[in-house]
Amino acid sequence: MGRIMLSGMEFFSHHGYYDDEITRGNKFIVDLNIDLDISGPGETDDLEAALNYESIYELVKAEMAVRSNLLEHAAQRMVNKIKHEFPEIDTIELTVSKFNPPLKGIVQKVSVTIKE
Numbered sequence: 001m002g003r004i005m006l007s008g009m010e011f012f013s014h015h016g017y018y019d020d021e022i023t024r025g026n027k028f029i030v031d032l033n034i035d036l037d038i039s040g041p042g043e044t045d046d047l048e049a050a051l052n053y054e055s056i057y058e059l060v061k062a063e064m065a066v067r068s069n070l071l072e073h074a075a076q077r078m079v080n081k082i083k084h085e086f087p088e089i090d091t092i093e094l095t096v097s098k099f100n101p102p103l104k105g106i107v108q109k110v111s112v113t114i115k116e
Helices: 019-024 039-044 053-064 071-085
Strands: 002-013 026-036 091-099 109-115
Touching: 002 053, 026 053, 026 071, 053 071, 071 091, 071 109
Parallel strands: none
Antiparallel strands: 002 026, 026 091, 091 109
16 A cells, blocks of 8 residues: 655635635645555556556646635545546545635635545
8 A cells, every 4th residue: 555645736716605716716725645556556667557646637637627616515526536537546635725715814724625
């Protein structure tokens, strides 16, 4: 068993409930931890046997372009899509962070994490 991490994937998107969030957009960071058997590519050094990081990134990027009212919804969509496209994954932990959320106070970011 091993863990592959894609950390700090940065996107500009329009997730949010309020009109200002939807029209202005915001900065988001996605962090992804994937647990799976990496013994095959670890032994063979064969790219074809390994999880394709680029494909995972492109999937996350495509889902971040689809607007959601809630971070929970965007995160769950990404988890569902990744699990569907890559059934060899045992466990996935995905965190979506929104910077400068429209709260009545100074908050650097708000995050949602899903682990399945």
